[in-house]
Amino acid sequence: METIEQVLESRSIRVTAMRMLIYKFLAEKEVAVTLSDIENAFVKADRTTLYRTIKTFEEKAIVHQIDDGTGITKYALCEQGCNCDIKTDLHLHFHCNNCNETICLTDHKIPQIKVPDGFVSENVNLVVKGICDKCSG
Amino acid sequence: METIEQVLESRSIRVTAMRMLIYKFLAEKEVAVTLSDIENAFVKADRTTLYRTIKTFEEKAIVHQIDDGTGITKYALCEQGCNCDIKTDLHLHFHCNNCNETICLTDHKIPQIKVPDGFVSENVNLVVKGICDKCSG
DNA sequence: ATAATAATTGCACTTCCATTGCATTGGTTT
DNA sequence: AAACCAATGCAATGGAAGTGCAATTATTAT
Numbered sequence: 001m002e003t004i005e006q007v008l009e010s011r012s013i014r015v016t017a018m019r020m021l022i023y024k025f026l027a028e029k030e031v032a033v034t035l036s037d038i039e040n041a042f043v044k045a046d047r048t049t050l051y052r053t054i055k056t057f058e059e060k061a062i063v064h065q066i067d068d069g070t071g072i073t074k075y076a077l078c079e080q081g082c083n084c085d086i087k088t089d090l091h092l093h094f095h096c097n098n099c100n101e102t103i104c105l106t107d108h109k110i111p112q113i114k115v116p117d118g119f120v121s122e123n124v125n126l127v128v129k130g131i132c133d134k135c136s137g
Numbered sequence: 138m139e140t141i142e143q144v145l146e147s148r149s150i151r152v153t154a155m156r157m158l159i160y161k162f163l164a165e166k167e168v169a170v171t172l173s174d175i176e177n178a179f180v181k182a183d184r185t186t187l188y189r190t191i192k193t194f195e196e197k198a199i200v201h202q203i204d205d206g207t208g209i210t211k212y213a214l215c216e217q218g219c220n221c222d223i224k225t226d227l228h229l230h231f232h233c234n235n236c237n238e239t240i241c242l243t244d245h246k247i248p249q250i251k252v253p254d255g256f257v258s259e260n261v262n263l264v265v266k267g268i269c270d271k272c273s274g
Numbered sequence: 275a276t277a278a279t280a281a282t283t284g285c286a287c288t289t290c291c292a293t294t295g296c297a298t299t300g301g302t303t304t
Numbered sequence: 305a306a307a308c309c310a311a312t313g314c315a316a317t318g319g320a321a322g323t324g325c326a327a328t329t330a331t332t333a334t
């Protein structure tokens with residue numbers, strides 16, 4: 001089991017208290033979070049710091065951005081083996097219309113999508129919307 | 138061939154000059170447009186009017202909203218037989234990373250996506266990103 | 275250890291898009 | 305023509321994303 005420090009260092013991200021806390025927060029969440037969510041969890045920290053921390057994590061492929069159609073960008077920790085930095089990596093996310101939460105379905109692969117002649121597919125954003133397991137129960 | 142008036146009336150949308158112009162603009166565009174695009178095309182009209190017209194069209198299922206991941210909402214006329222009002226209707230859009238345009242690929246159906254037990258799929262948002270036919274040529 | 279250097283954080287501000295309240299105009303109906 | 309309701313225009317707000325700069329903190333070199 002890797003420690004948070006090791007994760008950060010392995011991606012050449014300097015270890016700071018703030019970054020460790022944010023990483024921990026993301027790791028404990030099982031759903032994707034917005035910047036506001038993080039803001040509310042760390043009221044003492046400045047919004048900009050949180051914003052830039054997430055951006056750093058994103059650049060270093062520790063976190064990936066999710067566009068679930070709500071208009072607000074969400075973020076989630078990349079799973080072990082997630083190649084968010086590679087453009088051809090396929091994400092599948094589920095957005096619950098009831099509780100408004102977005103979940104990474106990492107073990108559900110996206111089928112190959114055919115595009116017309118002349119079009120080159122580089123990336124696919126697939127969001128399934130509906131009712132999640134907690135809300136449908 | 139239906140006239141614009143007929144289209145609007147059949148959806149119980151009152152026919153006004155503004156609405157006809159906006160409908161015509163959308164019909165002539167082969168790509169999805171942003172509110173700003175419409176704004177630039179109708180400099181004399183107020184932004185709010187354009188915004189509300191689009192919202193009206195959306196409610197009446199004449200136009201559908203597209204979230205292509207650029208962060209800016211885009212709109213496009215629904216095709217003949219498009220059931221945007223029905224939640225189970227599946228959209229497929231292509232966003233060009235080069236020219237930044239978004240195209241509806243209405244004749245490309247989305248394959249059935251499996252979701253885990255307990256999850257109920259109501260809708261799927263699928264955006265393929267890459268290079269469009271014009272830019273790849 | 276201390277100075278020099280570089281990265282991180284916090285504050286203030288800006289920009290952009292989406293949205294709403296309210297007054298005014300314009301079209302329908304009786 | 306009067307009354308009514310919808311559509312339009314103006315002004316303003318809210319929220320999220322992003323940037324510049326100063327202050328702080330950590331790292332490196334002397």
